[in-house]
């Protein structure tokens with residue numbers, strides 16, 4: 107057999123281009139001040155390489171744009187919905203598929219029915235919107251990721267795994283307070299780390315033994331399935347579609363943001379087998395999102411997702427996707443810059459607590475590092491740490507599990523030379539890490555404060 111090439115080939119060519127915002131250091135300084143040192147407050151035209159999120163920021167294919175033209179905007183019974191539903195059920199054969207405008211709408215509708223004060227919703231790690239929706243319903247969002255998942259330097263191949271012992275204890279002692287068990291694939295807040303098939307099987311078995319439904323937060327299901335194929339013994343010959351279907355079969359339902367592995371710029375869904383719960387969720391959907399065959403989306407969005415679900419499980423796409431993310435991670439590791447290892451699917455996470463040991467968590471080292479990447483080279487990342495997770499519903503503030511900066515890679519959007527530039531920017535900032543300041547919040551507390559907080563260096 108011939109030796110594989112080292113160069114990562116993007117398995118597409120570019121048909122339509124969009125200019126990047128090239129700024130001066132002075133302009134960036136001004137933009138930072140105007141945004142209150144909150145990168146969510148920047149005008150995206152002032153950002154050169156935007157790694158804030160991989161959510162809804164990817165490039166659609168020619169076939170998806172063709173789907174946009176095909177979209178049928180009938181209020182009820184649109185064929186776009188039929189194509190969307192068939193594409194979802196091809197991978198996730200749940201009885202009910204309820205479209206929503208994005209993932210958090212699916213979460214809000216589900217938790218409105220299953221969560222209330224006194225209930226506990228366990229997950230490996232809840233993402234920010236999931237946690238906020240659980241807490242908005244008065245319930246407790248409890249993270250039960252394995253110990254290795256809390257250690258950025260552990261090389262465990264499945265750091266998104268649920269701590270089975272902790273889950274078993276919870277179900278044995280407090281079953282009546284647990285309406286649903288969630289598993290996030292991949293585990294975004296814990297470094298984009300995958301969950302193994304073995305762990306998913308074990309969680310499913312525990313849930314079935316205790317009669318608790320298991321739901322997937324499946325935003326990055328295809329990346330998780332690819333990492334199962336690459337890392338889990340006995341899985342390397344399987345088709346990703348087959349792995350995804352097995353994962354779906356272990357669960358009773360799912361929430362989904364199609365802005366990730368739906369390869370779409372918007373959309374999501376809620377799916378489940380429980381007829382009565384689905385009926386109640388649809389009633390709420392009609393009240394706040396839209397009729398059950400569009401759920402807050404245009405028919406054309408449903409067609410874009412239907413096509414995206416075919417393209418996202420293509421092996422050439424996934425091989426490129428996972429290797430190109432690892433390319434960034436490997437380069438940073440080679441330069442001794444602390445990152446969460448092994449690199450997961452959609453992002454590289456810089457370990458700000460390790461790089462800025464002089465900035466205590468309550469002075470937001472992740473935010474400090476993210477600000478500096480923008481200041482240095484116009485690269486926008488996202489703090490995933492104490493600014494995002496440190497404030498509790500009772501008003502107290504504690505350090506988050508980790509202080510990270512996520513460099514999320516939009517799908518099919520940037521080329522290898524863009525990533526080479528990002529590597530240079532990170533390297534320059536890391537070289538002067540000891541001089542970076544901490545920050546304090548100067549605006550009033552707010553839910554999901556990281557989106558709106560204004561900060562000052564101190």
Ligand SMILES: Cc1ncc(COP(=O)(O)O)c(C=O)c1O
Pocket residue numbers: 161208209210211233235236290294295323325362363364365373374
């Ligand atoms: C794991 C996870 N769950 C849920 C969501 C929420 O999805 P959306 O942004 O479409 O509301 C996200 C978004 O980033 C996510 O990463």
